[in-house]
Amino acid sequence: MKLPVLIDKTVSNPIEQQASGGCSSGSCGSSQQAVNQLPADIQARVADHPCFSEQAHHFFARMHVAVAPACNIQCNYCNRKYDCSNESRPGVVSEVLSPDQAIQKVKAVAASIPQMTVLGIAGPGDPLANPERTFETFRRLSRETPDIKLCVSTNGLNLPDCVEELSQHNIEHVTITINCLDPEIGARIYPWIFWNHKRVRGVEAARILIEQQQKGLEMLVARGILVKVNSVMIPGINDQHLLEVSRVVKEKGAFLHNVMPIIAEPEHGTYFGLTGQREPTHQELQSLQDACAGDMNMMRHCRQCRADAVGLLGEDRGEEFTLEKIAAMDIDYDAAMEKRQQIQAQLLEQLHRQQAGGEVSLPDATLCSSEAQSRPVLMAVASKGGGLVNQHFGHATEFLIYEASPQGVRFVGHRSVDKPYCENSSSCGDGDSVLQTILSKLKDCEMLLCSKVGYEPWSALEDAGIQPDGSHALEPIEDAIQAVYQEMADKDLLSSESETQQQSA
Amino acid sequence: MAYEIVDSCVSCTACAMVCPNDAISEQDMQFVIDSTLCTECAGDFDDPQCASICPVEGAIVDELGYELNPLGSLTGIIPLSAA
Ligand code: SF4
Ligand code: SF4
Ligand code: SF4
Numbered sequence A: 001m002k003l004p005v006l007i008d009k010t011v012s013n014p015i016e017q018q019a020s021g022g023c024s025s026g027s028c029g030s031s032q033q034a035v036n037q038l039p040a041d042i043q044a045r046v047a048d049h050p051c052f053s054e055q056a057h058h059f060f061a062r063m064h065v066a067v068a069p070a071c072n073i074q075c076n077y078c079n080r081k082y083d084c085s086n087e088s089r090p091g092v093v094s095e096v097l098s099p100d101q102a103i104q105k106v107k108a109v110a111a112s113i114p115q116m117t118v119l120g121i122a123g124p125g126d127p128l129a130n131p132e133r134t135f136e137t138f139r140r141l142s143r144e145t146p147d148i149k150l151c152v153s154t155n156g157l158n159l160p161d162c163v164e165e166l167s168q169h170n171i172e173h174v175t176i177t178i179n180c181l182d183p184e185i186g187a188r189i190y191p192w193i194f195w196n197h198k199r200v201r202g203v204e205a206a207r208i209l210i211e212q213q214q215k216g217l218e219m220l221v222a223r224g225i226l227v228k229v230n231s232v233m234i235p236g237i238n239d240q241h242l243l244e245v246s247r248v249v250k251e252k253g254a255f256l257h258n259v260m261p262i263i264a265e266p267e268h269g270t271y272f273g274l275t276g277q278r279e280p281t282h283q284e285l286q287s288l289q290d291a292c293a294g295d296m297n298m299m300r301h302c303r304q305c306r307a308d309a310v311g312l313l314g315e316d317r318g319e320e321f322t323l324e325k326i327a328a329m330d331i332d333y334d335a336a337m338e339k340r341q342q343i344q345a346q347l348l349e350q351l352h353r354q355q356a357g358g359e360v361s362l363p364d365a366t367l368c369s370s371e372a373q374s375r376p377v378l379m380a381v382a383s384k385g386g387g388l389v390n391q392h393f394g395h396a397t398e399f400l401i402y403e404a405s406p407q408g409v410r411f412v413g414h415r416s417v418d419k420p421y422c423e424n425s426s427s428c429g430d431g432d433s434v435l436q437t438i439l440s441k442l443k444d445c446e447m448l449l450c451s452k453v454g455y456e457p458w459s460a461l462e463d464a465g466i467q468p469d470g471s472h473a474l475e476p477i478e479d480a481i482q483a484v485y486q487e488m489a490d491k492d493l494l495s496s497e498s499e500t501q502q503q504s505a
Numbered sequence B: 001m002a003y004e005i006v007d008s009c010v011s012c013t014a015c016a017m018v019c020p021n022d023a024i025s026e027q028d029m030q031f032v033i034d035s036t037l038c039t040e041c042a043g044d045f046d047d048p049q050c051a052s053i054c055p056v057e058g059a060i061v062d063e064l065g066y067e068l069n070p071l072g073s074l075t076g077i078i079p080l081s082a083a
Helices: A014-020 A026-037 A040-047 A099-112 A131-144 A159-166 A202-222 A241-251 A282-293 A323-328 A333-356 A432-441 A455-463 A477-490 A497-504 B014-018 B049-053
Strands: A061-065 A116-121 A149-154 A171-177 A192-195 A198-201 A226-233 A256-261 A377-381 A398-405 A408-416 A447-449 A467-469 B024-027 B030-033
Touching (some): A061 A099, A099 A116, A099 A323, A131 A149, A131 A159, A149 A159, A159 A171, A171 A202, A192 A202, A198 A202, A198 B049, A202 A226, A226 A241, A241 A256, A256 A282, A282 A408, A377 A477, A408 A477, A432 A455, B014 B024, B014 B049
Parallel strands (some): A061 A116, A226 A256, A377 A447
Antiparallel strands (some): A377 A398, A398 A408, B024 B030
């Protein structure tokens, strides 16, 4: 029996996916439909994009520059001392660059990291509330670095006025953050907007913002520009409502709806942080994401990363590109572009090979026969990139979470920890609390796949009901997970309900 | 007749973008209003534009030091002393 890997392959190769026939459940069938409904050119664009495709994220990278510090609205989950919370985590400050500096930085990064293929404008503020700075940057990049795709995200208030100009640049896609369609709900999320030379508050403000967002969405779709919609899930305020948002924005032509959890910590000084707004649990987030975006299963790897982070999955090479350092660099972009092209072609080939090879034959039909009873299992993976199980448990600052089930392997998200278990070679396990944090982040996972794990954390993980496994080191993640799921099936660990219960205890 | 920007400003540039008289600029990492150019928007708009977009409570004050956006008026976060 062949199991489909329900990751980006579904996007890149829907025909093969259908032909595999390994998937019998209703939800799985509808996901194929949803994917097939995407026009072929969008499927192709999405499959290689580091922000949309988890697999592509292992090969290609995006970068952000902050050139647009002003904003024209207030969100209750944002403290304007920091970056725009719609795009990165709260409490982060990116250095604001002039358009000139931004272009120099983009060239410097592109020349030294050929994997960098996508540039976004993010950081503090709303790019379209600063149209001059944003569009100057875009204009020059379209001309000077034509091999870099551009993207932009916005709260939507100014979007309708900017659509014309956006359609003239090398814009890959536009992200609109839409948290609601109902102004009453909006009034609990947005205290004010700046509109027609006045500060407008309350339900009226939310009504205008929602209207502009929807209008902007429709205008972009009409021009054939890809639109992604982000929503921030705020339990008790818009969590139920987001199902409706999802339906409407997809109907209007957004190709992807991505739900992010609200981050509301008092130390960030946001309204929600200080008034004790609850964050969603992993489970709540996951089930809403499944309901809204589950059919596409993209973006789950989104780390709400630092807006000015530079590099591949989980790495930040920002230090190498400070203003001082880039000012000293002399870049021959034409030469760089040639080199980039070669390396990108190689990477693309590698990625496509991996995407095509996503189907794994299982040794026997155990899964098929036990399909009805086999329960899904969550597994955590430590990976440095390249789509492989290749990181030491002690070095991981984030874990990729996958769900294995008779329907296949599905990427569900990532969980990050502030500190790795080993800070440096001499201080492994110094802080027991570090280990405790990791354990609590992974508590719903039953397996942990990594390249190696030390003796002490091994027992702690086991005691917490998370079985560490280093035997699949350097294997592709999906293959390793399928193999482990099969092993669990062979050991008859998948049928008993009690196993599930024990996990949540 | 002129307004003033104080230390709590986070340098978001929003006020400078909307000022009808180009009275606001960044000087030594700090946003300042040129008191010879600022008209408090009289004749241009009903509301002073800088104070209508500024996200930081207390960042813009009038000649008497009165805050155009007092504590709690923008974020809804009520200061402890008043709670
Ligand atoms: S749009 Fe972004 S910068 Fe503006 S208030 Fe909302 S989260 Fe903050
Ligand atoms: S009050 Fe009006 S004129 Fe004066 S600085 Fe503010 S925006 Fe400019
Ligand atoms: S709008 Fe307020 S915070 Fe922003 S630069 Fe002007 S005074 Fe400073």
